[in-house]
Amino acid sequence: MKFRIIAAGLAVIATTNSAYAYLDPGAGSFALQMIAAGLLAGGASLKLYWFRIKDFFVTRRRKASHDN
Amino acid sequence: MTTDTNSRLAAHGRREFSSFRDPSGYLFWEHGQIYRRVLAPYAKQYDAATSAGLFARAISDGRLLPFEELPGRREAETTAILRPAQLTFVSYPYEWSFDQLKDAALVTLDLHLQALEHEMLLKDASAYNIQFVGGRPQLIDHLSFDFLSEYGAWPAYGQFCRHFLAPLALMAYVDLSLGKLSQLYLDGVPLELAASLLPRRTKLRPGIYLHLHLHAKMQKAHGGTRKKVSGRKLSAPQLKAIASSLRSLVASLKPRNQETEWGSYYEETNYTGTAFGAKRNIVREMMSAAQPKTMWDVGGNNGEFSRAVADLVPNIVCMDIDPAAVIANYNICKRTGVANILPLVVDLTNPSPAIGFANEERAALQGRSRPDAILALALVHHLAISNNLPLEYIAAHFADLAETLVIEFVEKSDSQVQRLLLNRKDIFPHYTEAGFEAAFGTRYEIEQKQPIPGAARTLYLMRRK
Known part of the structure; x- marks a missing residue:
């Protein structure tokens, strides 16, 4: 689902070159929030995984130095 | 207050023009005070925000303007009438x-x-x-x-x-x-x-x-789309x-670090520390004598002189054309806990106009309120020489705004004025102390006149005729 939202967002970036004035900025703001929510949640998950990976190595290193 | 009073307030109050967007309620004026009428469609939200403690918490955190709900029974259309804390000045x-x-x-x-x-x-x-x-x-x-x-x-x-x-x-x-x-x-x-x-x-x-x-x-x-955007x-x-x-x-985000015309004005002034101190004392003396409740410091730069009289004047709006000087003023006030100065970016030669629908949604600067006093230090030479404004125009404008005026006249021999005249023809024969007094004398009585020791500058306390 998140992938589809991000893909939709990327498709918009790639295809919106026409210069007509927008009629309702609310629709775009709504749609962007759907993408933003996905991206930010994705970012938060990545951060969480990154901390877990970091913790894993830090713990291992600490353990190794303790053993030495 | 009874239900009848609520109805009378809502029925007779003059509706604030700009309060038309939200069907939840609107602002209205009654006897110079502003009130908010909460309409029935917003009753549930109003009750929920009240019972969740949202209003109370936001007010105690200083993020929401305090208000009181006027006592009175609910009516079919009116859920409540609120009396918010009254604002002394509205800025945009x-x-x-x-x-x-x-x-x-x-x-x-x-x-x-x-x-x-x-x-x-x-x-x-x-x-x-x-x-x-x-x-x-x-x-x-x-x-x-x-x-x-x-x-x-x-x-x-x-x-x-x-x-x-x-x-x-x-x-x-x-x-x-x-x-x-x-x-x-x-x-x-x-x-x-x-x-x-x-x-x-x-x-x-x-x-x-x-x-x-x-x-x-x-x-x-999505601007051209004709279908409703749906989603989760x-x-x-x-x-x-x-x-x-x-x-x-x-x-x-940080403000762009740019050199502005007036950003370091007080470091570049041509007068000594003694003259600066003397000027400060004279301004304080004059404000003590005038005792205004509200004051506009026009061309107030980073608010140095607004702060010098902040203990004497309850409400001060300090305006300057330079956005960097106004940032400095705001941050100094915030850091030092000075709460009665509102710094604003205003160009006095082109102040905020009335804008919005029918030019009535956002009022022009001088249409919003008038101060008791104006403080105009090191300003007249800029208006008169840089902007070619006749001294009579300046006097008339200030007299239109406020009864009391504390103003500094900077003589032509002053190096700041000389700088303004450096690359232009001196077409200002009336820009003299006598010319200044004659022009302002048509609108004001001069109550005090005090030269600043050690500077080619004079301070005046004037009262509108």
Whole structure:
């Protein structure tokens, strides 16, 4: 689902070159929030995984130095 | 107060012109006081925000303008009549410096985040809903909280970006003067315009890319759509993630570090520390004699002299054309706890006009209120020589604004005036002390006249005739 939202967002970036004035900025703001929510949640998950990976190595290193 | 009184207030009060957008209620005037009528469609939201303690918490945190609900029974149409704390001066976002707009943006987001804790949200994020009270930004619209369940996403997201993020980013990356764009665009700076003005490198900042550049593209892409945009409903944690992302972006923005004309004015003045101290004492003496309740310090730079009389005058608006000087003023006041000075970016030769529908939504500067006193230090030579304004015009304008005037006349021999005349012909034969006194004498009685020792400058205390 998140992938589809991000893909939709990327498709918009790639295809919106026409210069007509927008009629309702609310629709775009709504749609962007759907993408933003996905991206930010994705970012938060990545951060969480990154901390877990970091913790894993830090713990291992600490353990190794303790053993030495 | 009885129900009858509530009905009479709501029925006879004069409705505030600009209060027409929200069906939840409106502002009205009665005997010079402003009230808010809460209409029945907003009853549930009003009760929910009250029982969740949202109002009480926001008021105690200093983020919401305090109000009292007038006692009285509920009626079919009227849920409540509120009497908010009365504002002494209304200012507009295009008159705020970068740091003021930034603090106003942060308060808006904090209130939205606070509401999300209670399954509610801020349905509006208009910069006009914020006013500076006691030196700090506060939300003045008590009908802004709504149920989260009513919306699929944050309905005020676009408005927040137009009213706050776009002008802040433009001031941070392009020019400090672009805060004035908000005067041109009443509902905030169009994102497409902001995106086109921002330098390309801002696309590398994820927050700016997402909330401004991509947002602008999405608005353009969906602008022509004829079908309703549907999607899932975002949850409170998802909306919190968006608001928190906006918050950290806004908090990270810094005003563009640019050399401005008046940014270091007091370091470059031509008079000595002794003369500066003497000037300060004379200004204080004159203000002590005048005892105004409200004062406009026009051309007040970083507010040095406003602060010198801040213990003598309860309400001060300090205006200057230089956005960097106004940023400095705001931050000094914030740091030192001076709460009765409102710094504003105002060009006295072109002050804020009346704008909006029928030119009645946002009042012109001098249409909003008139001060008891004007403090005009080191200003007249700029108006008279740089702007060719006849001294009589200046006197008439000040006399129109306020009864008391404390004004400094800077002689032609002063190096600051000489600098103004350096590359232009001196076409100002009447710019003399005698000419100044004659011009201002048509409108004012001169009560005190005191030369500043060690400077080619004189201070006057005048009363309107």
